[in-house]
Amino acid sequence: MRNAQFSEPDPKTLDAIKRVLGPAGWKAPQDASRYFEDPRGRFRGQASLIALPASTAQVAEIVRLCAANSIGIVPYSGGTGVVAGQLAIDSDNAIVVSLERMNKVRHFSVDDSVIVVEAGCILENVHTAAQDHDMMFPLNMASKGSCCIGGNLATNAGGIQVLRYGNARDLCLGIEAVLPDGTVLDELSPLHKNNTGYDLRHLLIGSEGTLGIITAATLKLKPQYPDTSTAFLAIQSPAKGLAVFQEMKRHLGDTISAVELMRGLGLTLVASKFPGLRPPFAQTPDWAILLEASGALGLGDRMQEALGACFDKDLLTDAVVAQSQSQRDSLWALRENTPAANRMAGAFCNSDTSVPLSRIDDFVKDTLQAIFDIHPDVQINSYGHLGDGNIHHNVLPPNGVSKADFLSANPGIIDAVRLAINDVTQKHNGSISAEHGIGRLKTDDLETYASAARYDTLKRIKAALDPKSIMNPGALIR
Amino acid sequence: MRNAQFSEPDPKTLDAIKRVLGPAGWKAPQDASRYFEDPRGRFRGQASLIALPASTAQVAEIVRLCAANSIGIVPYSGGTGVVAGQLAIDSDNAIVVSLERMNKVRHFSVDDSVIVVEAGCILENVHTAAQDHDMMFPLNMASKGSCCIGGNLATNAGGIQVLRYGNARDLCLGIEAVLPDGTVLDELSPLHKNNTGYDLRHLLIGSEGTLGIITAATLKLKPQYPDTSTAFLAIQSPAKGLAVFQEMKRHLGDTISAVELMRGLGLTLVASKFPGLRPPFAQTPDWAILLEASGALGLGDRMQEALGACFDKDLLTDAVVAQSQSQRDSLWALRENTPAANRMAGAFCNSDTSVPLSRIDDFVKDTLQAIFDIHPDVQINSYGHLGDGNIHHNVLPPNGVSKADFLSANPGIIDAVRLAINDVTQKHNGSISAEHGIGRLKTDDLETYASAARYDTLKRIKAALDPKSIMNPGALIR
Structure with missing residues (x-):
């Protein structure tokens, strides 16, 4: 159990949280198994309560209660993340905080070319709202019908138009977030220039819920092209x-x-x-x-x-x-x-690495070789965002062999392939997580492959902003 | 004296620093008055030594010596900053570290569309290097002939093409920096996607030398347009x-x-x-x-x-x-x-605020009114980056009155005008420092106008990453 610092939450605190939320604002874990599902079926989450706050004030109040009573919080957005960032897999002591009821468009401004939305707004609904004003929001990915803006920002999501428009962070002008002590950081104003100290927006974006909960965002809109x-x-x-x-x-x-x-x-x-x-x-x-x-x-x-x-x-x-x-x-x-085709064909490894564009060809050659060195008969379906240097290698069993049979005949091959790809990525000055984040799946890998200077700095920031380590405990940094 | 925590540096430590740098690598303060000059003539810097390191390893070694002996470091780039970020104005106990000798282009890659330069590289030289390869680097401002990349990034410089290409941070794919304990963070690889923990590049960019010294950067190049x-x-x-x-x-x-x-x-x-x-x-x-x-x-x-x-x-x-x-x-x-015309005409106030585009008209009306309420006869030259919401109000004495005469007849007017503009900016959800940063000029203003949530978070980050507060002491946060 990695979250050993948290004991079972005191029932009185859970009751206080429920009172903040009202009867429609929470679910018991046994009535809410969908919050524990992993899109790739490898993990199972747990929690002592599913909180469904309806406002930023409610989120703040819950966080204050959790901070005061050392209860871990797992922020939950669209549930589409593939690195278990939204799943407490080691303990049921934490509570899940899902922002699904905070799904409103707060404001639309053509003059500012922005839309202000709550974190629970589904990405595709942002697309539609922009189109209704003859504009467009460029963040786009296969999960657009279910992923939400809060999770998109918390994980700095990528997708299929990063090349021109950047990652999620590049499409966000402002955020509102509840910090680990329950204070609200309101920085939604659509400013294109703001040099008043460290960029907290960029710090929270991509922090995977470990430094606070993003509750709303001001998103940049682009013109539609003819x-x-x-x-x-x-x-x-x-x-x-x-x-x-x-x-x-x-x-x-x-x-x-x-x-x-x-x-x-x-x-x-x-x-x-x-x-x-x-x-x-x-x-x-x-x-x-x-x-x-x-x-x-x-x-x-x-x-x-x-x-x-x-x-x-x-x-x-x-x-x-x-x-x-x-x-x-x-x-x-x-x-x-x-x-989907990879999943149907029994893919047992799905990598998410990036390298400099100038290294892509060697990187692909070297990774394919490294994987075939582990097992010469696997099939490798490599695809992804060439323009971003972000290739996903999907490794499948040999033709005609089922995933279950292959894995039982080759114990340890999942880890062996993953580490081989990571090693080649590092050799080419790449990133072991290009767009999916670290979550709970890659915490060991982060510790292994990050430089000491980076890892030490991450830990210092986490300890400074979340000294009780209540925000998404076990994710990103253990 | 704001940097009271630092006593006069021990001569033995200064000698050790000089030995790291070699005879050509340092200057005594009395031989180096140019490092103490303010472009607008309002302040005068001080220092006990001017260090001129020739390599990242030398920077790291100096920082380690300063950290071990609690000596403050003022990073110095092109010296063009207008908020005294590069000037220790309260004490001569700190040392200036100028990266002017680290001015090489380390690498140019057409495939990656990047140039890797050392921090002391002058902006205009980056423009030239890009043009030599039929590409361009879009960061551009009046001081391009003397400002350097390190300072551009440390202050997240803006300029005249932010509208299309973003601020300095948006044009930087990677950095190398020496952290306050002397470790080197090497994150120069030109990755377009990298979600391996908090974005340290964006944290260091805009931190005005208070979290580390940026020693090199990987800059994005764009195609030249016909x-x-x-x-x-x-x-x-x-x-x-x-x-x-x-x-x-x-x-x-x-x-x-x-x-x-x-x-x-x-x-x-x-x-x-x-x-x-x-x-x-x-x-x-x-x-x-x-x-x-x-x-x-x-x-x-x-x-x-x-x-x-x-x-x-x-x-x-x-x-x-x-x-x-x-x-x-x-x-x-x-x-x-x-x-330049403003300076020649005796401008005694130069604001640097931004507001949402939708607020610009009201903002300009309200600020002009607020300034005329203070003194009905001043002249106001407002100009700036309309597309970014970033207007500079320059306030001049009435026609025919000299700056000196006007200021002695109107004591306190500089502060009164500055605060009036700040108040109107805040009313319109704007930023009191759009592109120039906080430096030492605006530390009081930051404390006044930043939200408690923001200011507290800034202080926590500073204390976590620079616990001895040796990096640019007195700048940004006191």
Whole structure:
């Protein structure tokens, strides 16, 4: 039990918390198993209470009660995190605080190009609210229908448009948060420049609920563009993909919003698991890129010009440009259903690392080699955000072998593969967690791979801001 | 004396520091008065030694010696800061650490679109290095010929292209820094995604040397654009300026890189102080905007179209579009010489506040009123970065009255004006330091205007990372 510092919460304190929340504001753990589910089915959370506050004031009051009585708090957002940041897996002494009832749009300003939303607002609802005003919110990922803004910010979520618009932190102008002592930090004002001391917004974003609970945020909106062009490109290697990206940049500048890499093996896999989907090439390539740009009218012509230049330089073996929204959707469906296809095929390892762009080709070669050295017959489906240097390696059992059989015949292979990928990542000056965070899954890895200077600084900050260690105990830093 | 915790440094420790640096690596204070000069002539720095380290290892060794012997360190970059962040004004017990000898470009990568430079590299030299590779580094400000990257990052500098490219922090992918205990944090790898704990880069950027010394940085480069269009626009009010900006965005999208506001009074002032410069309008307008966009070829046509739409909506009273680079330079010279003209005219107050864009018009009205309430005859030259909500009010003596005479006849007016502007800024949910930072000039103001939650958190972080308070003592937080 890692949260040994917390004993079972005093029933009187739990009653006080329930009184703050009112009858509709909490659930008993036995009535709320969905808060304990891991999207990848590896963990099971626990808690002594599910708190469902309806306001920032209620969150603050609960945190004060927990601080005074040393009760751990696990903040819960959309529940889509894949590193168990939202799951207390070692003890049922903590309470879960889910902000699902705090899901309102507080304010919309066209002049400021911002929307102010509560943390429980579902990402897709932010997209819709922006579209209603002819604007758009660029943060986008497969889980958009269930993930919430609070979790997006707490984990500094990435997704498929980071290349152009940045990570979640880059799309947030202000936050409101309840700090570990129950005080409210209200910094929602949409300021583009504010140099009044350390940037607390950037400190809380990405802190995975270990320094406070983000309760609301001011999000940057972007103009909608009149034209979008989407191309699916067959290439021979990630190195060629990078060269295509560089050439495309010369023609399309920063209108490029996505450069997603897929492996031929992955295309075949998605098509086999989703019979409605078909790769657009006559012959399955070794690798493929999904590239999208949006901007002023006439983008289609510039895309054709750019592709012509890529063919002239022998960077592409085939290319398809979507001629309609439905063709665009079909191309994206190949990419977006990749995680599901991996799961269906028994993936037992899903990495989330990033390296400098200049290292990607060597990184992919080296990781594939390292994994095959562990077991020569596994299948590896590598895909991800080439433009961000963020590749996900999914490792599957050999063809025809079930996950259960393979894992029982190869004990320890999950850890061996994970560590091999981490070692290669470190060799190439990369990050062992590009976009998913540390949660409870990677706390050991963080301690192993972070520099002593980084890890010591993280611990000092945690101890200074959360001296009782009540905020998401066991996550990020133990 | 604010740094009372530090007594005079032990000569033996100073000798040890000198030995680390070698004979060319230090100066005695009496031989180095330039390190004590304030660009606005209000303060005078002091120190017991000027250290000029030649490497990160030397910086680390000096910091370790200072930490062990409780000697304060004032990091010094280009010396262009206007809030005395680089000047120990209360005591000569600290040592100045200037990184001017660490001015090399360590690495340039076209594939990664980055340049890795040491902290003492002058901003303009980074511009040149980028141009040599057909790229550009967007951070830009009037002091570019003398300010250095280390100071740019330590203060999270702003400047004239924040609108499109962000502040200094948004243009930095990685840093190397020496922490207050002398350990080196090496996080220079150009990663676009890295969620391995709290964002230490964003914490150190903008910390004004109070949490460590940034010794090197990995900076993001952008493509050069083939076309630039620059317009000087006569408008009736800041509100009209905001409406122009919104209309322009509909036509030019995020190709707009600068929207600078000037007052008619300011145009006349610049022309009177710089006889070579002339506002391009037949009649001096109440207000004017300098707007610039860059992007794909054909931008000039889109600019004309956008201006037509602005005239149709009655947002503009006059407009001039630069037809050549020399015309562009002349328009920018009006804006860039504004600070110098203010100084020459005896400006006794230079504010640096930001508010939400939607509040700018009321903010300007309210601040002008508040200043005239203090003294009805002063002249107010308001200018700045309209697109960022960052207006600088410069307050000048009445026409024909010298600064010295005016200030002796109106004791206390400097503080009265500063506080009046701060109060109006706070009323409009703004920041009392938009881009210049806190330094030693605004420590009282920070304590007054920051929320208790913010100020308490700043103090906790400072105490956790710099428990002996040796890093830039007296700056930011006392």
